[in-house]
Each structure stands twice: as structure tokens, then as C-alpha cells.
Amino acid sequence: MTTPVLAAEGLHKSYRLGRTEIPVLKGVDLQVLPGEMVALLGMSGAGKSTLLHLLGLLDVPTGGAVRYDGAATTGLSAAARARLRHRHVGFVFQFYHLIPELTALQNVLLGKMMHRSVLQYLGERRQVKQQAIDLLTQVGLAQRLRHRPAELSGGERQRVAIARALMTAPRVILADEPTGNLDSATAEGVIELLFQINQERGIAFVIVTHNEDIAARCHRTVRLRDGRVVN
Amino acid sequence: MLQASSCLLAVRYLRSRWVNVLGIVGVAVAVWAMILVRAVFSGFIGNIQDDVRRTSTDLLVTDLPHDTGYASLRDAIAGVDGVAALAPRLRHFGVFHVLTPQAQGGAAQFVDFSSASTAFVQLVGIDPAAEGRVSAQTQWYQHEHERLKPQDLDATPADQADPIKRLHVPAWLEWQGRRRAGLPVPTQPSLHRTLSPGLLLSLDRLYSHHLEPGFPLDIISARFDGQADGAGKETVAIRERFTFAGAFKTRHRIFDDTTAIVPIETLRSMLGHDFHDDGSIDLITDVAIAVVAGQDPAVVQARVRQRVRALPGLQQANVLDWVQQNQVFLDAVGHERAMMQIVLFVVMLIAAFLVYATLHMMVAQKTKDIGILCAIGSTPRGIGATFLTCGIVIGLIGSLAGLVLGVLSTRWINPVNDWLFENFGLEMFPRRLFDLPEIPCRLEPAWLIGVPVAAFLLTLLVAWLPARRAARMLPVEALSYE
Numbered sequence: 001m002t003t004p005v006l007a008a009e010g011l012h013k014s015y016r017l018g019r020t021e022i023p024v025l026k027g028v029d030l031q032v033l034p035g036e037m038v039a040l041l042g043m044s045g046a047g048k049s050t051l052l053h054l055l056g057l058l059d060v061p062t063g064g065a066v067r068y069d070g071a072a073t074t075g076l077s078a079a080a081r082a083r084l085r086h087r088h089v090g091f092v093f094q095f096y097h098l099i100p101e102l103t104a105l106q107n108v109l110l111g112k113m114m115h116r117s118v119l120q121y122l123g124e125r126r127q128v129k130q131q132a133i134d135l136l137t138q139v140g141l142a143q144r145l146r147h148r149p150a151e152l153s154g155g156e157r158q159r160v161a162i163a164r165a166l167m168t169a170p171r172v173i174l175a176d177e178p179t180g181n182l183d184s185a186t187a188e189g190v191i192e193l194l195f196q197i198n199q200e201r202g203i204a205f206v207i208v209t210h211n212e213d214i215a216a217r218c219h220r221t222v223r224l225r226d227g228r229v230v231n
Numbered sequence: 232m233l234q235a236s237s238c239l240l241a242v243r244y245l246r247s248r249w250v251n252v253l254g255i256v257g258v259a260v261a262v263w264a265m266i267l268v269r270a271v272f273s274g275f276i277g278n279i280q281d282d283v284r285r286t287s288t289d290l291l292v293t294d295l296p297h298d299t300g301y302a303s304l305r306d307a308i309a310g311v312d313g314v315a316a317l318a319p320r321l322r323h324f325g326v327f328h329v330l331t332p333q334a335q336g337g338a339a340q341f342v343d344f345s346s347a348s349t350a351f352v353q354l355v356g357i358d359p360a361a362e363g364r365v366s367a368q369t370q371w372y373q374h375e376h377e378r379l380k381p382q383d384l385d386a387t388p389a390d391q392a393d394p395i396k397r398l399h400v401p402a403w404l405e406w407q408g409r410r411r412a413g414l415p416v417p418t419q420p421s422l423h424r425t426l427s428p429g430l431l432l433s434l435d436r437l438y439s440h441h442l443e444p445g446f447p448l449d450i451i452s453a454r455f456d457g458q459a460d461g462a463g464k465e466t467v468a469i470r471e472r473f474t475f476a477g478a479f480k481t482r483h484r485i486f487d488d489t490t491a492i493v494p495i496e497t498l499r500s501m502l503g504h505d506f507h508d509d510g511s512i513d514l515i516t517d518v519a520i521a522v523v524a525g526q527d528p529a530v531v532q533a534r535v536r537q538r539v540r541a542l543p544g545l546q547q548a549n550v551l552d553w554v555q556q557n558q559v560f561l562d563a564v565g566h567e568r569a570m571m572q573i574v575l576f577v578v579m580l581i582a583a584f585l586v587y588a589t590l591h592m593m594v595a596q597k598t599k600d601i602g603i604l605c606a607i608g609s610t611p612r613g614i615g616a617t618f619l620t621c622g623i624v625i626g627l628i629g630s631l632a633g634l635v636l637g638v639l640s641t642r643w644i645n646p647v648n649d650w651l652f653e654n655f656g657l658e659m660f661p662r663r664l665f666d667l668p669e670i671p672c673r674l675e676p677a678w679l680i681g682v683p684v685a686a687f688l689l690t691l692l693v694a695w696l697p698a699r700r701a702a703r704m705l706p707v708e709a710l711s712y713e
Contacts, residue, residue, distance in 0.1 A: 058606060058706040079610040086608020097603045097710070101243040111607050113236035121235035168608065 003070045004031040005088075005171045005204050006055055012063035013050050024050045026227040027064065032172060035202040037195070039215035042224035048208045049176055051224065055206065056089050056174045057081040069171070086114060090165030090203075092194075094177040096157040098149040104160045105145040108132040111167040135163040139193060155186035162193060172204040173197075179211065191217075233620065234613045236604075241620035244593060251621070254589045255629045257582030258686055262633025263640065265575045265682045266674075270641045271660070272568045273678075274671025279564055282482040287553035288366050288519040289528050292539055294549040300512040304545075307538050313523050313531035318361035320517040321498050323354045325452030325469075327432075327491060329440050330412045350436070352491045354450065356498030365521040368492075371479040400429050400445055400476045408445030408474060428497040429476025433487035437478045446475045450491075454502045469501050485560065528552050579686060586625055587693040594618055594697040601701055602709030615702030622694020629690065630683035638679070641672040 008030040014023040024047045032038050042048045053059040055066060057073055065074045068088050073081065091097075098107045112128045113121055121128070136145055139159040149157055158178060165173050175194065179187030191214055198205055207218065215221045223230045245251050292304065301319040308317055328349045362368050400408075406423040409416045417423050427447065436442070452469045473493065481487055495515075496506055504511040522531045529552070536550040554561060594601075604614055644659070648670055651657040660670040 053707050056606065058710070079612065082605065082608055082610040082613075085606070089608075091606040093606075093710075097599070097606070099240070099243075099600055099603060101247045102239075106239065106243075110236050110239075110604075113239060114234055114604075114607065114609050114613060116235050117232045118235045118238050164607070 002033055004067070005034050005069060006030075006032040006206070007067040007070075008051070008055060008064065009067065010064035011051065011054055011061050011066070013047070013054060013059070014062050024227055025054070025061070028224070028227070028229055030055075030222060030229065032204050032206055034171070035198065035204055036220065037198050037205045037207065037218040039218035039221045040206055040208045040224065041210070041212075041215050041221055046224040047227045048224055052174050052176050052206065052208055056091060057085045083115065086111070086168060088171050090168065090170035090173040092158070092161050092165050092173060092175040092178045094180040096149070096154075096161045096181075098157055098160055098164075100149050103146050103148055104136060104141060104152065104156075104163075105129070105132055107149070107160055108136060108163045108167050111164055132163070132167060135166055136160070139163050153186075154182050155189060158182065158186075158190050159193065162190070162197070166197065166201070166203075170203065172206065175205060175207045177208050177210070179209070179214070233616060234609075236609065237613055237616040237620050240600075240604075240617045241624060244597065244617070245621055245624055248589075248593060250589050250592070251625060254582070254586040254625045254690075255632070257585040258579075258626060258629025258690055259632040259636065261575070261579040261582040262630055262683050262686045263636040264578055265572075265686075266634065266637025266679065267640045267644070268571060268575055269568075269678050269682075270637070270672045270674050271644070271670060272571060273675055274673040275667075276564055276568060277673050278482070278667065278671050280561070282484075283486075283557045283560065284553055285367050285370070286481045286483045286486045287556045289522040289553065290520040290532055290535060291551050291556050292518040292520065292535065292548060293516070293551060293556075294547055295516060296544055296547075298512065299515055299545075301515045301518070302513055303542060304515070304518055304539065307542055308518060308520065308535055311531065311534045311538050313526040313534060315521040315523045316361070316364035317521070318365045318519045319358055319495060319513065319515040320362075320519055321354075321356035321495050321502075321514055322516045323356070323452060323498055323502065325352055325354055325450045326350065327352045327430075327473075328449045328451060329442065330414065330447045330449065350440070351489070352432075352450070353489045354452070354498055355490055355492050356495035357492055358495050362519070365519040368479075371481045400425065400474050404445035405447075405474050406445070408443060409447055411443070412447050414447060425474075427472045427474040428494050430473035431477050431479055431492040432475065433490065434478040434480040435487055437475075442475045442478075444475060444477060448473055448475055450493075450501075452501065456503060467503075471497070471501050473497075579689065582629075582686075583689045583693045586622065586690050587696060590618060590622055590625075590694055590697040591700075593621065594701045597701075598704065598709050598712040601704050602706055602712065605704075605706035605709060611702040614704075615698040618698040618701050619691070619694050622690055622698065626687040626690030626694070630687045633686065634679070634683045637682075638674070641674055644672060645669045 008028050011025050011028040011030075012023070013025040014021050016022070028047075028051055030038075030051075040048050040051065050059070054061050057066065057076075065072050067073065068084060073084060076084065098104075099110065102110065109128065109132045112132070116124070133142070133145060136142060136159075139162055141156060141159055141163070144152060144156060144160075147156075149160070152160065158181075162178075173194075178194065179190055182190060194205060194207070195217065197203060205218075207214065209215055292308070295304075305317060305319070308314055326349050357368075402423045402425045403420040405425050405427065406416050406420040409423075409426075430448065430450070432440075432442065442448075450469075450471045450473060452471075453466050454469055455464050456467045479487075479492070499506065499511070499514045502514060504514045506513070520531075520535065522528045532550050532552055536548075539548045539550060540546050542548075601614055604617075648659050651659065660667070
């Protein structure tokens with residue numbers, strides 16, 4: 001039996017608002033197999049983004065566990081979670097979330113520069129830089145390497161964000177409404193790119209979306225309602 | 232280990248936010264000011280110490296009882312190992328009154344204490360020949376090329392038996408001065424014989440009172456007359472006429488502004504101990520001592536103190552080295568420097584606060600970026616390092632710039648001061664006020680290293696606070712920050 005690259009087991013998450021505890025996730029179970037594309041659907045407030053944050057170890061569940069390649073992540077320190085996230089997961093956000101002071105190339109390079117000392121990085125710079133250029137070329141931005149986010153269109157920014165997510169060769173990419181801020185033509189291009197990456201690199205995807213068409217193209221659809229998986 | 236991503240982001244953040252230049256400028260100005268002001272103060276204090284040292288003897292026996300004679304002390308101290316020479320001194324206080332033609336005639340005896348022709352003075356009676364062996368006094372005297380020459384001071388007196396003559400001015404000079412002051416004189420200078428003992432005043436007083444050598448002036452003072460046990464004592468006013476014999480300049484301003492040097496025998500005579508009278512004593516208030524070169528003054532001081540206190544009635548006598556003789560003054564100057572350093576330290580604190588404020592603001596504005604970095608996989612330490620690196624860069628550039636500016640400023644302060652004065656009439660360090668030919672500067676290596684290092688460490692400390700705040704941010708909250 002194949003071990004899931006990412007699994008959620010009985011995930012609970014609640015937030016405290018004054019004296020009131022507001023449950024957002026009420027025992028979510030989810031398994032994502034290697035190379036699988038999973039669409040996560042649900043109404044606003046169903047807990048999609050919260051689930052994505054828990055899966056990406058950006059937040060800590062109130063109950064239950066997240067497993068990466070079968071290994072539990074419960075009880076890890078913030079630094080250990082960061083290192084695991086760096087190795088295992090890539091993020092693509094609705095609003096791109098690029099560093100505005102850096103060029104497209106530098107934004108993509110950033111992932112590789114983490115957890116490397118200045119001297120280590122300088123030793124590998126030529127090779128790492130070429131890798132980043134190749135990725136940006138693959139997403140169609142070979143001519144935009146030196147441009148800052150403010151000088152790029154929405155679609156181009158999202159492509160830079162995808163290249164950045166790919167830079168650390170993650171096992172799974174968590175995409176939070178990746179086309180939510182794009183016009184339909186650009187969104188189509190970005191979705192095509194994600195499917196292409198999935199096919200070529202075998203990277204698993206969890207895509208949060210409201211778009212039924214996109215969900216229909218994925219290998220599997222998971223619906224969230226009131227903090228629970230309903231199918 | 233500094234992550235490459237922290238380094239890149241720190242540089243980009245600093246370059247894109249010009250407000251950080253404020254922090255660099257603040258640190259640089261604080262370091263520059265601390266180096267420059269300290270150098271000027273150190274130079275100034277060094278000059279003051281040199282000036283004070285010049286007016287002080289190696290050791291001074293003081294706090295002697297009234298009516299102490301010199302002979303017994305001289306015999307006791309002269310044999311102490313390490314004592315090279317000694318000289319008697321007699322201090323007294325009075326007011327000097329410059330005789331002008333207007334002051335003569337019917338109102339000749341009237342002294343207007345509110346007029347510019349009178350001033351308080353500390354009379355220091357010296358034996359010129361002995362004094363020359365214990366202090367640098369002969370170096371203070373303003374010689375011919377500087378307008379005045381104390382008469383006969385450097386020459387061996389012709390009449391050893393009459394030490395009063397040793398500060399006399401030549402008869403012709405006194406004749407000229409008395410005639411100009413409107414006092415009765417013979418028709419020819421050659422018929423005049425010197426009448427008054429000589430008196431030396433500082434060069435500043437010479438200018439402020441428009442004195443000329445040979446000019447007559449009176450010293451007005453008082454003494455107690457009566458029995459040694461106090462019976463029948465009464466205050467007796469003294470008015471003694473002197474002739475202005477020459478000027479001195481030690482650069483120790485308090486000394487120069489208050490001191491008049493007179494022959495010790497004249498002062499003894501004024502105080503009722505004329506050496507021609509029966510029962511008079513060789514009255515002194517202090518004994519100035521020169522220590523043999525190479526000997527430890529502290530050791531000699533202890534020996535002298537022991538010897539002096541062994542004499543009858545002198546158990547309370549003190550023996551002071553040159554620092555102790557000027558303790559209050561030197562402490563006051565040192566205190567001024569300490570106060571200035573406190574003010575400058577406050578400037579540095581303000582600069583540090585500026586760095587803190589700019590970095591704190593940067594962390595607030597970069598909250599979203601912190602969330603992004605978390606999502607990419609940066610550790611809290613890596614995120615903190617980004618902002619700490621900003622502080623390191625600000626501190627390093629500011630400290631080094633301040634150091635370079637400080638050293639250059641001490642090098643160029645005098646040319647700049649001259650240029651300001653010549654072109655705009657401005658002076659950073661008024662010569663008239665401080666009586667110095669140029670702004671003194673003395674760079675101290677320890678201070679030169681210590682100030683930039685302290686500024687850098689302080690910057691690091693204040694940068695650590697926002698860096699810690701950034702490192703402790705929760706990724707989800709940072710990502711959703713608007």
C-alpha cells in the first residue's frame with residue numbers, strides 16, 4: 001500500500017473569541033497520495049484555508065495529527081516544522097505573496113537560500129541560479145527575470161509564485177485559490193501549468209477552489225462543510 | 232550561521248527604505264560627537280593639568296600654625312632623603328590699588344574699592360633665589376621680547392644681606408613710574424633711589440589695569456597685633472606701597488587672576504616680622520619642595536610628612552603633592568568632562584532609539600513578508616536574523632562613519648575654526664574665553680576603539696528587540712496581516 005505524502009487524521013481546530021470557543025474544523029480526515037491532485041471545495045467559512053494552513057504546518061491543530069510521508073508532525077518545535085515545511089511543501093497563494101523588494105529571480109532563489117549560509121550559497125550560486133532561471137523559463141517568464149512584482153501582471157506574479165514553490169522540489173504543493181485573483185483566460189493558463197507540473201514532476205497538489213470545473217479536472221474532490229469532510 | 236536569505240533580504244530592505252539612513256546618521260553623529268568632544272576635553276584638561284603642574288611644586292608643606300618660623304622646618308626637611316631643594320613661602324590676602332594721577336592730591340589716601348583700579352589679590356611672598364630651585368617660576372616670567380622683564384630676578388643679587396632688594400626695580404624706572412603717577416620725585420632720575428619693593432602681577436592684570444613697569448601701586452590689607460596667646464590682639468590696617476616690577480603668565484587662569492608675587496621679607500615686614508626687629512621670626516605659611524629626579528614623590532612625601540609632624544606643634548601640618556594642591560580645581564574639571572560624557576551618552580541613546588524605532592516600523596510594515604518567509608520554510612531564527620542583520624549593517628556603517636569623521640574632525644578642527652573666524656567671525660572655541668592659541672585635541676586610543684564598539688553593541692541590542700518580535704510572529708497571523 002502506498003504511503004500518503006500528506007495525511008490529516010481527525011484534525012480539529014478551534015479559535016477562542018473572548019470566552020467563546022469557535023470550532024472551525026471538527027475532525028477532518030484526508031490522505032493525499034504521491035502525484036495525486038486533490039481539489040478542496042467548500043463554502044466560505046467551511047474551513048478550507050484553515051485546513052490548508054494546518055496541512056502546511058503554518059498552524060498547530062487543536063486536536064488530531066498531520067503526517068508527512070507517514071511520520072507524525074505533532075509536538076515538533078517551530079524551527080523543526082519550518083525545516084519540514086521547507087523540504088516537503090510548497091505554497092501558492094491567491095494573492096501571490098511575493099517579496100516586493102526582490103526581483104522575480106530573487107523571489108524564486110529565496111527558497112534555496114534558506115538554511116544555507118552565505119558561504120555555502122556562494123559556493124553553489126551558479127548552479128542554483130541556473131535552476132531558478134530554468135524554472136522561470138518553464139513557467140514562461142524567461143524575459144521577466146529582473147522584474148520586480150510591481151512590474152509584473154497578476155498571471156506573471158502567480159507563475160513566479162509557482163516557480164518559487166517548485167524551487168525546493170517539494171513532495172506536495174498546497175494552492176489556496178490560485179486563480180481566485182485572475183481573469184478567466186489567465187486563470188486557465190495557470191491551471192494548465194499546475195496540471196503540467198503534476199504530470200511532468202509527479203508532485204501532489206491540494207488545490208482550494210470554488211471552481212467546479214477545476215475540481216472536475218482533479219483526480220479527487222473533497223468537500224468541506226461546517227468543518228467536516230462530507231464526501 | 233547567517234543564512235544567505237537573511238543577508239539578501241536585509242540588504243534589500245535597507246536599500247529600499249531611506250528612513251534607515253536616519254539610524255545610520257544618528258549613530259554616526261553620536262560616535263563622531265563622542266570622539267570629537269572627548270578629544271577636545273582631553274586636550275583641554277591635558278593643557279590645564281600642564282598649566283596647573285607648572286604653578287605647583289612637587290611637594291608643599293602647608294596647614295602650618297600661625298607664627299611658624301622657617302628655620303626649624305628647613306633644618307628638619309633639608310636632610311630628608313629625596314628632597315632636592317626647598318623654599319619658604321608666605322601667603323596673605325589683600326587688595327591692590329593702582330595709583331593714578333587722578334588718585335593723587337587731596338584724595339591720595341582714599342581708595343575706591345568699586346573702581347577698576349582696585350582688585351583682590353593673593354600675595355605670595357617668595358625668596359626668589361630659593362624659589363627658582365623648587366618651581367618653574369622663572370619660566371613664567373614675560374621677558375623682553377614679550378614686553379616686560381622682571382627686574383633682577385634672574386641675576387645674582389649684589390647685596391645678599393638685603394633680600395628685599397632682590398625684587399627691586401631700577402631707580403630710573405621707578406622714577407619714571409612715580410612721575411607719571413603724579414608722585415613727588417627728584418628733578419633727575421639719577422638723583423632718585425629706589426623706594427618701594429617690587430611686585431609681580433599676571434600679564435592679564437597688566438593689560439586690564441594698564442600697568443607699566445615702575446608704576447606705583449598700593450597693597451591694602453590687615454594683620455593681627457598683640458600677644459601670641461591672643462591677649463590684647465587687635466586688627467591693624469596695612470597699606471604698603473610697591474612698584475610694579477614685571478609680569479608673569481602661567482596659563483593657570485585662577486592662579487594668574489589672583490596672585491601677586493612679592494619679596495617674602497617685605498610681606499613678613501607687613502605682617503609685623505621685619506627682620507631688622509628684635510623678636511621677629513622668619514614667618515612662613517608653606518614650604519615648597521623639589522623632589523630629586525627619579526625619586527618617587529609619594530615616598531618622599533611620606534618621609535617629609537613624618538619629619539614635619541615630629542616637630543613640636545606641627546602634628547596637623549600637611550604635605551601635599553601637586554595633584555592634592557589643586558584637588559578641588561582638577562576634580563571640577565574632571566567633573567565637567569564626566570557631565571559632558573553623560574550628555575553625549577544621551578545623544579547616543581537617542582540614536583539607539585532612532586534605530587529601534589526605524590527597525591520596529593520595518594518589522595510592522597514587513598509582517599506580510601514574515602508570513603511569506605514562514606510559508607517558504609524560514610525558521611524563526613532565520614527571520615529574526617534578517618532584521619538583526621539590518622541592525623548590524625546600520626550599527627557597523629554608523630560606527631565606522633562616526634569614527635572616521637571623528638578622527639578627521641580632530642585633525643581639521645583648527646583649520647575649520649580659523650576659516651569660520653576669518654570668514655564669518657565665528658569661533659567654536661573662543662580663544663579669548665579659553666586663553667588658548669588653538670583648540671587642543673588629544674585622541675585617546677581606548678576611547679577611539681571603545682566608543683564605536685559600544686555604539687555598535689548598543690545598536691545590536693536595540694535591533695535585537697524588533698528582531699525577536701519578528702521571530703515570534705505566528706505564521707498564519709503574519710500571512711493574514713493587512
